[in-house]
Structure formats: C-alpha cells, structure tokens
Amino acid sequence: MKAPDFQYHRPTTVDEAIKLLTDAGDDGKVIAGGQSLVPLMNMRLAEPETLIDLTGVEELRSSRKTPTGARYGATTTHMMFEHELVPDVTRGLLPHAAAGIGYPAIRNRGTVGGSLAHSDSAAEWPTVMSALDAAVHARSARGTRTIPVRELLLGFFTTVLEADELITEVEVPSLTPTARWGMHKMCRKPGEFADSMAVARGEGNAHGSWQEVELWLGAATDRPLRLSGTEAAVHGKSSADLAPVRLVEPLAADIGQDLSAIDSTGRHALQLHAVTVHRALRAAERDDTA
Amino acid sequence: MAGRGYFVADIQLPGLREVAFVRSQVAHGRIRGISVPQTDREAVWTAARLGPFAEPLTATSTLEGFRAAALPNLAEDKVRYVGEPVALAIAGTRAEAEDVAARVGVDLEPLPAVVDFAAALAPDAPKVHDDWPDNIFATTAGEVGEVDAAAREADVTVTREYTLHRQAVVPLETRGVIAHYNRSTGELVVWSSTQTPHMIRDMIALQLGMEARSVRVIATDMGGGFGAKCSVYPEEITLAAIATQVDHPVRWVEDRSEAQVASTQARDHRHRITAYAAADGTLLGVEADILVNSGAYSVHPWTATMDATMASAMIPGPYRLHNYRFRTRSLASNKTPSGPYRGVARPAAAFSIERTIDELAHELGMEPYEVRIKNMVRSEEMPYVSAANKVYDSGDYPEAVRRATALIEHDAWRKRQRALPASARRRIGIGYGSFTEQTAHGCLEWAARGLAVTIGTEGARLAMDATGSFTLSVGIKTHGQGSETTLAQVVSEVFDVDLDHVTVSHGDTAMTPRGDGTFASRTMVMAGGATHGAALALAEKVKRIGAVLLDEPVDNTVLRDHAVVGKKDSVTYARLAKEFLFTPDHVPGVEAGLEVTHYYRPEVQTGAFTYATQVAVVEVDLDTGAVKLLDYAAVEDCGTVVNPRIVDGQIIGGIAQGIGNALLEEIVHDADGQPKSTSFLDYLLPGATEVPHIKIEHMATPSPHTAFGVKGAGEGGAIPPPAAIANAVRDALREYGTQVNETPMTPERVWTALQLSATTAEASNQATREATR
C-alpha cells in the first residue's frame, strides 16, 4: 500500500501554487492535510502525476472576522476550529462539528478547505458549511471567484472547481443571536464516517416550536441535501411533538426514495436519517428547555 | 516502550529487497495468461517460474470422505478467492515493487462464484474444485443416546437457526516473511511472524525438497497472532524458494488490504439447533445441523473441517446432556481459506447452545441463569464424560454462574430494567454465556479430528551456565501473552531464584528444542509442563552437586534463595556452577552437563477444561438498533493461576475480541464474492470506547491432569461474548419477542429484527382484540 510515483511540489505562496497548478494541467492535484487523499493514494485509487502541497503556504492559514462573519484560510485545521484557535461566529456549531471529525491525530492535520474540495457527504464540513450557507473563495490564473458551498459540491469527490483552481478561503456568515442550531452525527464508533448527519438551524417561537427551520442532511446521497419537505413537516412543531417515525415519509420524498420499493438495508438507513434529523432538532431546542 | 521492538518489518539486512504480490481481483476465474513487460521479467515470479523450486502444500485429513486440494503457492490454472497470490514482484523498495506488480497483466475468464451456504450446497452450484462432485470438504455425523425418544418425552421444543458471519482475525502486526539463502553455508534462514516456527521449518524443507537441517526459521517479536499466524502459508514457501534462486534476501510485509483477504479468516458458521426440555427446564436432548463455509482451500495442518468438528464436539457445553445428534458439513466456497482464530468454533458452539438455553428459559418463563444452573455438570460428578466423549476434569460449573450473578449484581440490573418507562426509546437487557473449553489437548484428540499432524508434545531445555544463571529454551512462540514471564516463573519457583536470572529463549528453531507452537491455549500447560519437567530434573542434579560440595547427604539439601542449602552450610548457584563446569573433578560422582531437555506429553489426551460464565448488560436503542454495553463481568476457572495479571490480560483481551465478534466485525461479500470490508474504514474493530470496564473473578480449581494444575487461558475470554451479548439483546427486547440470531449484531440487523417481531406482535395483539370483541 504505497502511493504511485508523483512530482511533489511544496510552494510557499498562493501565486506559486497557482502557477504550479496551471502548469500541471489535468494531472495535477492539490493536497493540504492529506487525511483523505493519502489513503486513496496509498490504495492507488488516486494516481495524480503532480501533487501540490499547500502546507507551506503561510497565507492560507490566516483567519479573520468580518462585519458579516468570518473568513478562514483554506488550510485551517479541524483542530483549530475545535479548540477555537480561530474566531467562531456560529455560536459553537463550528467547534462542535470539528470535534466530531475522525480522531485527534486526524484533526491536527486535516483542513477545512481540503475537506470541502474532497466533497465526501459523509464528512462534516460539506453538510455543516452547506447548512451555514458558507462560501469558498477560489483562485486561478484567470482570477478569483466566490462559490457558495451549496453550489460547490457536485457529488463524491466532484466539485465545480476547475482543474487550475484553488480554494483559498472559506467564508462563514454569522449566526444571529436568536438563531438556534443542532447537529447530530450517527456513526458506529467515535471517529468513523457518518452513517447519517443532520444540521437543523432556524428560529423558534415563544413556545419553543419551530418558526423557521432549515434542515440539512449528509451521508444520504452523494452531496449534502436540503430537506424542504421535512422542514414543512416540522414547521410549527417541536421535536417532542414528532416521533422520528413521522419524519420517515417526508424524508424519503426529500431523498427521492420510493418507500414501497425499499429493501431492509435501505429502510434502516432511512430510519437512521429520521432519527438523526430528530436528534438534531432536539439538540437545537436545548436552550429552550434549559 | 522505548520503541525497541523488533518485528519482521524492522529487520535490516545487507542487500535486502522487497516483495509485492499480484493477487486475484476476482473470486473465481480461469487464468488465460499472465503478461509481464520485457523489462520486468527478472523481477517477476509466476507459477511457471516458481514451479521447479517449490511444491504446493496439500492439507490432508484422515476423516472419512475428506476431499483434499493443493493450496497453490502461486495460482496456476484457476483463482478461487479474491486475494489469492498469482505472481510477485521484487524491487529495492516496497513502493517500487508495487509499481512493478501493477504492470503485471492477469488475463482471467471470470467464473460464477460460490459465496454463501445456499449457493455452495445448490445442486447446480458452480464447483470450486473442478474434480469434486460437489462443494463439500467433508461430512461428519453422530448420535449419543436416543434423541428421538427425548423428543417424544419433551414438554417444550425450540428450533433456531444461528449464523455467525465471516470475520478477519486482525493481529495488528500483519504477517511478514524474510528469506535469506547463505550460499557458502547452504543454510536457508526464514524470518516469519509465525506462532509455529518449527512447523514452518518442517514444511518449508519438505516443499522445497531440502533437508530440514539446512532450514532455520526465526520468529522475532510478533504483533499478535490470534490464530492467523499458525498455518503454513504459500507466501512463506514462495519466498523461501525464491531466496534459494536469487543472490539477495527477500522480504514481504503484508499490508492491511492484503491481510483482509489473504490471511486466514474465521467463523462463517450456520447452525440449526433443536432442543428438547422438560417443563422444569431439564434439558433432554439436542440436535445440531452444522454448516461451516470454510473458503476455497484447506490450510495445513488444520484443514477445512477443523471448525465444524470442533463445533459439534462443543455444542453440548457445560451441560449434562445425554441425548445428542449432530451432522456437520464443511463447505468450499470462493472465499479466503478459513483457519484458526481465538476460540476456534467455540464462540459459534457457545452461541448455539447458550442462545438455545435462553430460548428454553423464555418458553418456560424461567430466569435463564437458573436453567443453566439446573442443567450444568456438578462438581461431584467430575470427572465427567460429555456427550461428545470429552473428559471434563474439574471445577464447579454452577458456582461460576452463581458468582457471576452476584458480580454483575443481577437483581439490581433487573430492577433498573423494570424501572424504565414503556415510553422510553431504549431497553436494558442482561445476558449470560457459559462454556467449558478444551485446552492443551494431546495427540489422540487431534487425531480424532482427522489431523495429519497430531500435535501433542512440547520440549523445553533448561541450562544453568557457569555464572549460575538460567537459560530456558522452548519450542513455543510467545507473542504478547507474557509466556516468557510465566515460564520463567516456573523455573523461579523450582530453584527459588528471581525472575531476572532466567532468560527465556523461544522462536528460533536453531536455538530451541522442537515444539509445536503457541495456539489452542496450550502454552502454559504444554511448555509449562515441559519446563517443569526440565526444572525438576535439573534441580535434582543441582542438589546432588551441592551435596558433594557441602559434603552432606542430598536429602539434607533444599534449594533456597539462589543456593543449595544444607544443614550445616550452603553453596550459591554461582559458586556451584563454576565449580562443576570449570573443575568437574571437584565434584566426583556426578555425571557431566548442567542442562536438561524434557519433552512433555499430557497423560490425559482430551486436555484440561477451562470454564467460565460471562454476563453482559446492554442498552438497546429502539430507534436505531444500536447496542451499547453498560456492564460486563466474567467468572472463570483456568485452574491454578500462575500470574494473575497475565491471565486477566488474556481474559479482557479475549472479551474485547468477542465484543468485536458480537457487534462489529464482519467481512461482507457481494454476490460475486467480492469482499467489501478490506480496510479498517469498513471493517470495524473495538476501540477503547467499545470495551467497558470488565469485572473478573477467578475460581482456580486445579486440574488433576497437568503440572501444578494449570489449564489454558488464552482463548476462553473470546468464547462466550457473542452468546452473552445476544442473550442480553434478546432479553432487552423480550416484550417484542425479537430473535437475535446472527453476529455481528449491527444496528441494521437488530432494528430490522425488531421491526419484524414488532409487526408480528402487533398483528397478534390485533388478532386477540378481534377475537375478544
């Protein structure tokens, strides 16, 4: 299990990185923490000819608050979110999500930009950043552009990024002081990829029922999914009014599954999604009951 | 702990080159051709090139009707499982060897694969071995007593089908082999991460057509074995053969994705059990129909029937069972060959009988632990000959159950279980698993199972050197069990010396007397027995030497505190050894030599029976099917405990593996026989969060058949956890009548079974309501 041979570059500036990426053409690949890419290369499932390592680019590691939120350098590690070494504008959602990624040694190396570019919907950042309506700033020799995460992710390991484009920053808008959020990750063991992952965010009314709610689900399809139908079922209610089983039908519709044609594996997966969404809702309501 | 372990992958030799294998990517296929680029011809070996230098090994058995098939060193005509070695490449580094291997083209005609039990048995099934009439390695059957009469007498009958799916063994260090042929001495040295160095040496010599005196096998430090490293593998023979043909040493270190398909696997049992009982819970009879999916080939020396025959022998368990009928069929399939794994078939046997005992208890409305106590062999009946003709030697089986209920605080858990409101979305359950385990069996026992190699002796050589310190050489290979410590303790006890004056040498065939290896929980009994024999003989001689030096009768001397102590004076071992070895003329009348080799063979061939009862308390999430362990206790009796910390380590480690068996670990195959769990991302192992703090109590009844009453302790921990945990889940879901009959009990399996039973329960409630309307 050794990676195939490749040209290795470790630039120290974004400009240099972009030049290398442009020169490499379609055979180039960017690596940051490498916690998802290196296993794939070790198994020879990914065989890039040129690898451009961003860990030497200082400017990609800086983060700052903005009037509307915060901008995080693309190679900000999960650990830096977890321990709030970067500003949190989400009232705890980013640190909470980061703490659930892999194991400590993985979080010390893996990066937010790398995770988004890798686009695995069973990983944390794609779903969480979609739910937060974050955007990535991407640069190439042709200029810069801002891409909402909701538009960035196309499927497993596929994004709208061009071969010569590099994520430089992730911009996250602040959560309002009244917004509530809840996240639940369902997995067999700590550190595993999710079997299901849900983020609920929105506003409650005076009775604790959901007034506005946005639900995002990861690990169900090849990209994070907005659950519009399920949101409608939740509207005006709280998790206590809703058993998970009542979310199954709207969820199946949101995911695009035919309940009558489902096998037992699919049925259990759907059940896990329903429970996960329910637990995310309940987690979001924690302040109401406190 | 300073990073000074020395494993096969750590060894540095001048000129050493690395090997990468080309392995079959399909489960079943006919090889049309293998293409190697011109520039790689020297670096690549195929069956055609290897053939003249090594014969493939055929595992044989004396079981009637057993079908043998050679296990190819490199596949020649057909491949029969994903991961089967087809070719290998040699280069300066492993990465470069993988580059070369990637350029080897294997042209295969895919054939339909035999994957599961039903497919293997189907009348029109494709055949794994073309010249066999079907896919059955062997069938065995037997009956003791009169099962049909028991059936007629029974007040209650239960029939269940249990499946323990396939597992990988997963020592954390994978296998590894280095072979080096010294042209000037003609010696072939093979380093292998193996539990059985002497056996590997014999088979390499035989398959290569060499005299064994020219073959030396060294097992260095090992990162676990658990059974995966005690068969003879094609990679060992292949590397040894190639080393004799090239001018440099070669090394292969198995990587994890190889290990998940190329190291022997285990379980893959399906048992159909019918049990008959009287209304008071007395077990009257049991029938067992046992299927084991053994994979593509038999491995030497165990063969593909090892699991099935062991399961049939151990299903009677610790119970007084007089009427027992069984049939076993060991099936060939397009999966990795099965081999030993900690517990060998007994986790499956225990699952079957223990789940069935609980089913009887539920039918009769009794506490399952009471049904156990009622039916267990009692201490006054020892020694007891079981329905499978095993001699249970000693102990108090029911007492282990009673102590287990106390240790787990059974009644307190029952209270907490009942206190949960019906509206809660979780349930608590308590489950028991008892077993009795044959350890350290002798030759006749292995012969009875049809083995061509009837393991059953073990050697130890103990030498006192001129400084009065001790070197013990044993044929076993310890790999983390701490046998160096426990064997040194035997010497220490006999001579009354501190442990740090005893060196234990093991694992190198050139340095140790012949032995069979470390497996089957035999080390302490067999190597311990050999060590004890050698130590007693040497001690007798040391006393005689001491008597001459002290000028006192031998009967006046004792061995105490590093010295021979007489009535008047004493002589330290250091002085005694120097006198005897430097100036033997000072010790007239004592024959030369200060070392003894002793071979141990147990008098009672059916071994010493370790037994235990384990209890699991689980919480089941009704919404997801997830099972969490809340509490766990084990009460066990492995005879005299030589070193409590080491025994506890074996038990807790075994339980952790049993938890993996019960809840997490499964090699999943798709319909084409493609394994889907070839990495740790898909094959889940228990971590620190999956193993609760385990409570242990020892009973320590000495075995009458072994030196100082020890029984084996290596495997027992791993045997009952699947049964105990399944019984606990069944107990938790008792109100729904959910059957929990498969391992691992994944959330999907538990939840799906719950839905099925809840629907049935709902339907029957509905029917009752309608009937009473």
Add this chain to the structure above:
Amino acid sequence: MNEITVRMKVNGRAHTARTAGRTTLADLLRDQLGLTGLHLGCEQGVCGACTVMVDGLPMRACLTLAGACEGSDVVTIEGLEGPDADRLRDAFSRHGALQCGFCTPGMLLSGHHLVCARQPLDREEVSVAMSGNICRCTGYNGIVSAVGEALERGIAAEEAATATWNDEE
C-alpha cells in the same frame, strides 16, 4: 523517480534526507532514519500505530508526506522523554497496558499528549480521547487506567510544584 530533499529535526537532531516525493513520514523515519518504533498497522489512518508528534501535535505518520514536514520538529517514541513520559511508561507497566507491544508506541504518544494537556478527564473521556488508537491484545482496560493515572499524577505533580513555589514566595 521524483526525488526531493527534506530537512527536519527528529528527536532533537537535524536531518537532511533525499527521498522519493511519494515517501510518507512513516517510511522516511522507519526506512531511512532507522526509527522503527513507529509501526504501520493499516496505512489508512485508522489504527494509530504510526502516531508521532509533528510540531507538538500527534499525527498519523502514514498519512503525512515526508515533504510536508520540511522544517518541522518531529518526535518519535525513541525520543519521548521527560517526567510525563516516565509516569506514563510506569503506569503502562503496572496496569498491563501492553501485550504484544505493536500498538504501544502510538498509544504512548497519544496518551502522552493527553497527560501533558493537564485537563482532568474521567474514564469515559480518556476512552474517547484514546479511541483513535487500536489495540488488539489488551482490551483497553489497562490502557485507559494507565493514561488516567498518569494524567492524575501529572496534575498532582504540577499542583505540588505550584504549591511549593507559592510557599517559597
């Protein structure tokens, strides 16, 4: 083959190595620097046997390219020293926290990082924090006890030192 030059400090000593660009930190340390204390158990980042410290943080050497460690400070089990390391090794011995020893270097490095953090943790929290290291032999009970105890002793030693320092003032 595409070669690179990497400069890094390993266990306090400066090294310059020529190696293939594809070489991982694990392979560089094991094969070129002879530091075989770290082990390869899966090469997929799951088992934790290859854990080393890079710039003060535990990382998977199997998932870290050697080139990415240019200018880094690496500590392996061979260089793990100091009072916390001594406490941890002592606790590992007494609690039966190792059998075959293959996972042990990774366990010690992960555990050492926890001990150094001085954050009080209960048994369950220690288990979660250690869940990224697989042990196939011990069943973890001894490992969790050993790490927990070394952590407590580390905290106690620090408190004692602080108290002494305050007294002296």
